[in-house]
Amino acid sequence: MLAALVVAANFEGGSVGKVEQVAANHLRCAVRGQADANQRNRQANWYFFRIDGLTREQVRIDFTDLVGEYNFKPGSHAVTAGTRPVYSYDRKTWRHFADDQVSWDERATMLTVRFRPESGQVWIAHTQPYLRADLKRLVELRHRDLRVTTIARSAHGREIPLLTITDAAVADEDKRSIWVMARQHAWETGTSYVADGLVRFLLSDAESARQMRKGNVFRVIPIFDADGAAEGAVRFNANGYDNNRNWDTADAQRMPEIFAVRRAVEQAGRMDLFLALHNTESVDYVDGPVDEVAAELVRALRAETDFLDAASPRAVARRGAIDAGRMTVNQYLYYTHSVHAYLMELRVERHPTLGRPRTAGDFSAFGGGLARSLAAAVSTTGGRR
Ligand SMILES: [Zn+2]
Known part of the structure; x- marks a missing residue:
């Protein structure tokens, strides 16, 4: 049995795609993204979600489903090796994940963050929300x-x-x-x-x-x-x-x-x-x-x-x-x-x-x-x- 990590985005500005718990402290979170009225130009660089049920063990989160298109050119993705998501334990103080907490898998087009939680609950976003x-x-x-x-x-x-x-x-x-x-x-x-x-x-x-x-x-x-x-x-x-x-x-x-x-x-x-x-x-x-x-x-x-x-x-x-x-x-x-x-x-x-x-x-x-x-x-x- 996995101790459940619970991911939620049912709040103002919240967004996350399909979430899978791969292992006890390993989540795979698809980025929901948004396409236009003709289902073109999907862009996937906004995510803002909360995780509950964290322990003090290191957590791994994979961000997937990043590829879309820009100005009708397929294959583009805004999240890249240079992306540094932000996190907060109180939604007041936000920090960027440090370089050594983030890795990029070019073949899978996947961003991964690894961190040791300071609390049982954390908010993660692409950039600091302005609500x-x-x-x-x-x-x-x-x-x-x-x-x-x-x-x-x-x-x-x-x-x-x-x-x-x-x-x-x-x-x-x-x-x-x-x-x-x-x-x-x-x-x-x-x-x-x-x-x-x-x-x-x-x-x-x-x-x-x-x-x-x-x-x-x-x-x-x-x-x-x-x-x-x-x-x-x-x-x-x-x-x-x-x-x-x-x-x-x-x-x-x-x-x-x-x-x-x-x-x-x-x-x-x-x-x-x-x-x-x-x-x-x-x-x-x-x-x-x-x-x-x-x-x-x-x-x-x-x-x-x-x-x-x-x-x-x-x-x-x-x-x-x-x-x-x-x-x-x-x-x-x-x-x-x-x-x-x-x-x-x-x-x-x-x-x-x-x-x-x-x-x-x-x-x-x-x-x-x-x-x-x-x-x-x-x-x-x-x-x-
Ligand atoms: Zn713009």
């Missing part, structure tokens, strides 16, 4: 210069908050307008920590933050895919549509999030800079129109944050190279409204100069540097438009 309670703490900050509205409702009826931050005593007509959108893809929790850190910095008493609120209107969406974040999805909305494609074709029925946010963005008037935040496994970059705004944004990011990519800014795809229904938000805003619209990717695997993966604290601190970088970048745009 509704985290967002609630942010939107409930009391500040004269913060206004919270609902910009959209998700397919499953969840509210998607928009935080508007600006000096309430200065007329908006005299300010530049900056949009920051995080978490179009549910697994990319690091982007919500960046948005959270950005908001907290902007609302701080730092003199530079006061000046930024005087000169700019910041509009921030910390969780775009509210359903995916709550339901443990990976990349597609509840109807199976990629929230960072479809910006040229979105309709209110299948893609209510894109449809409502796109309308709000288009009706908001002046826009000096738009930035969509994303996570990748192993690379940082900024993509968009290569101009003086992009140059200043990247220069400032290198000075103010741990952003690391020699090749940025990388040029936005040519209009003619983008198939119908495949436009990202920054491509759409640039090609249809001539906005300085960018996408920024931040890696979750080991950061070469940090010598470890970015933590939630690193992403949050990045947000403060991002605020300074955005303010620097829009200062290169010419006055009112």
Whole structure:
């Protein structure tokens, strides 16, 4: 008889596929993954589950069923030898598994972690979760210069908050307008920590933050895919549509999030800079129109944050190279409204100069540097438009 290890993911953001107990302290956990509405582009890099019944004996967990496809190219997998899952015994303090606790089987396309539990119960995830309670703490900050509205409702009826931050005593007509959108893809929790850190910095008493609120209107969406974040999805909305494609074709029925946010963005008037935040496994970059705004944004990011990519800014795809229904938000805003619209990717695997993966604290601190970088970048745009 095996002493049972019990795996559960029936909580907010939870996700796990088929679970097998191979031996007393050996579990095989398939990653559930998510495919789009046409059962294509399966991506399997979100897992968040709890294990009960642990003893102090070393435990082995194999992560399987990792292969899917990306942009219709089969065979890709986001979980690789460089993946370092996070774990927590209290869902407050999260740590990455260390290099010597993780191994990779290339032939089986399987990641394994081995560790000696410090408690009978542990939570494991791909990256540190950022949940509704985290967002609630942010939107409930009391500040004269913060206004919270609902910009959209998700397919499953969840509210998607928009935080508007600006000096309430200065007329908006005299300010530049900056949009920051995080978490179009549910697994990319690091982007919500960046948005959270950005908001907290902007609302701080730092003199530079006061000046930024005087000169700019910041509009921030910390969780775009509210359903995916709550339901443990990976990349597609509840109807199976990629929230960072479809910006040229979105309709209110299948893609209510894109449809409502796109309308709000288009009706908001002046826009000096738009930035969509994303996570990748192993690379940082900024993509968009290569101009003086992009140059200043990247220069400032290198000075103010741990952003690391020699090749940025990388040029936005040519209009003619983008198939119908495949436009990202920054491509759409640039090609249809001539906005300085960018996408920024931040890696979750080991950061070469940090010598470890970015933590939630690193992403949050990045947000403060991002605020300074955005303010620097829009200062290169010419006055009112
Ligand atoms: Zn993304």
